[in-house]
Amino acid sequence: MKQNAPRTKLLIAIVISFLFIYFHQSPHVIVHDNAYQENVDSSSIIKQYNDDASLSNPFLDKINKRWYVDGGTKIRNTGSIKLTDPNSINEYGVILSNGIGDNIINDFEIIFNFKVSDFKNNNEGLAFVISSENGFIWKDLHGSFATKQYEIQSGGVLASDHSLMGFPRNLPGLAIIIDTLVSDSNSRMLVPFMDLYLNSDPKTQYYDLGTDGIRSTSKRLNEDHIKLDEQIINGEFIKLRIIYMESISFLKIDARHNGAWRELFRSNDNLYLPKNKGTDQRYIGMGALSGRGTAELFSIETNEFHWQNHDESMEETYAYAKELEKFFLNEYEQYISIEKDNFDEWRIIKSQHHSQRDKISGHHIYFKFFWRWFFGVVILLLLYLISLYIRVTKRHLRRLNRKKEKLVIYYQHEFFS
Structure with missing residues (x-):
């Protein structure tokens, strides 16, 4: 009997460990099929x-x-x-x-x-x-x-x-x-x-x-x-x-x-x-x-x-x-x-999903803001380049007109002299 005692204790320990693991990992919502209960309280x-x-x-x-x-x-x-x-x-x-x-x-x-x-x-x-x-x-x-x-x-x-x-x-x-x-x-x-x-x-x-x-x-x-x-x-x-x-x-x-x-x-x-x-x-x-x-x-x-x-x-x-x-x-x-401990655990998991979604949403808003800012800068740059082109073109045309006026005056002077 004394020789079997350690084996018995080991077997009991294994069984207890198995039961602990099993119940610890059991689902937080337990469903019974075809359940019937007389005088069931009405739900709100x-x-x-x-x-x-x-x-x-x-x-x-x-x-x-x-x-x-x-x-x-x-x-x-x-x-x-x-x-x-x-x-x-x-x-x-x-x-x-x-x-x-x-x-x-x-x-x-x-x-x-x-x-x-x-x-x-x-x-x-x-x-x-x-x-x-x-x-x-x-x-x-x-x-x-x-x-x-x-x-x-x-x-x-x-x-x-x-x-x-x-x-x-x-x-x-x-x-x-x-x-x-x-x-x-x-x-x-x-x-x-x-x-x-x-x-x-x-x-x-x-x-x-x-x-x-x-x-x-x-x-x-x-x-x-x-x-x-x-x-x-x-x-x-x-x-x-x-x-x-x-x-x-x-x-x-x-x-x-x-x-x-x-x-x-x-x-x-x-x-x-x-x-x-x-x-x-x-x-x-x-x-x-x-x-x-x-x-x-x-x-x-x-x-x-x-x-x-x-x-x-x-x-x-x-x-x-x-x-x-x-x-x-x-x-x-x-x-x-529904067990209270498992319900609280699910609330934590669910809040993590929500926070992750909010984080993604924040990144999405930042992304949209970045692209709007980027396109805004591009449009402003294009407007600046267009206005610069217009100013340079006007200046160039004025120079051409001055040269034309000088040439006309020069040829008139040469012709009448």
């Missing part, structure tokens, strides 16, 4: 419809005010928005919010209502994005100089690229990809499948279409491809729901096509979706690539979560996070447990 969190970041028919007036379209997108005012169709000469179509109105969304739910048909092995796929950048659509980037300037200002976004299912492959933000065509000949993956990518640095991160995302440098949030039902690309009406709560770093993706919601993805791994460095906005969009199939969008519904009768500054507190626990259980029938 309310879901508010955001009309500025939503879209429904009739489309034309709303799109003219608050949305950008690009590629072969076709709009039927009381019907649907076709991103691709067999008769389109463009290989892609996208729609993206333009930032007019309230696009500052922190805790929110977005529901895309769409339908795709003839997509399998015909189209590359679809993308649903929440991005910090939309200038690649509305800016005049026909010249190489303008394109280069935009790449510098946006952090490297390749405006002329459309390989992220219609969007630039290095678009910053969250991209949910539904792949309907296996591009990699060595892949045995069956389509359709879904992947989620988070791009926080367009200079170094991108989505690689040619390998179905395998060689992408953007962070893939799901470990394995998420297999989807074929009904999703066979002409049925589909709803895709994105739930993101920045306050507690929680992301959840659901799909619905047979009456019931099916969870496709969930994470609480300190995920921060980038915001526009100048406006704090997040832009919502959908894209489709390769036009032999039909991709139609019928609506985008955006709801925000807010604490009723409280200032928005209170939505940064732990008390608000605890209210979200009750709200999530009542609204989605899932119980999430």
Whole structure:
């Protein structure tokens, strides 16, 4: 027994160490599926419809005010928005919010209502994005100089690229990809499948279409491809729901096509979706690539979560996070447990993202100021040189006129003498 005592102590020490590490690294939001609790306290969190970041028919007036379209997108005012169709000469179509109105969304739910048909092995796929950048659509980037300037200002976004299912492959933000065509000949993956990518640095991160995302440098949030039902690309009406709560770093993706919601993805791994460095906005969009199939969008519904009768500054507190626990259980029938220590840790991480964005924004403002100052100096220099040229020219003309007058007087004197 005495000989086994050291081994027993060693085994106990290993077990205790393992349990410590496991619980220390456990996620700060614990979710229990199908949780049910009788007499659940009602939550004071309310879901508010955001009309500025939503879209429904009739489309034309709303799109003219608050949305950008690009590629072969076709709009039927009381019907649907076709991103691709067999008769389109463009290989892609996208729609993206333009930032007019309230696009500052922190805790929110977005529901895309769409339908795709003839997509399998015909189209590359679809993308649903929440991005910090939309200038690649509305800016005049026909010249190489303008394109280069935009790449510098946006952090490297390749405006002329459309390989992220219609969007630039290095678009910053969250991209949910539904792949309907296996591009990699060595892949045995069956389509359709879904992947989620988070791009926080367009200079170094991108989505690689040619390998179905395998060689992408953007962070893939799901470990394995998420297999989807074929009904999703066979002409049925589909709803895709994105739930993101920045306050507690929680992301959840659901799909619905047979009456019931099916969870496709969930994470609480300190995920921060980038915001526009100048406006704090997040832009919502959908894209489709390769036009032999039909991709139609019928609506985008955006709801925000807010604490009723409280200032928005209170939505940064732990008390608000605890209210979200009750709200999530009542609204989605899932119980999430938010620990105080981990909540405080996430607040520190989030503040670092904010300070980094503010620093980048400051550099961006300095950059704009520098170029305005530079062009101002150049214009003043050109005006000075022009005025100098005019003065020198006038002086030279006066000298010529004097010489002409002297010559005339000289010849007159010679003639009469």
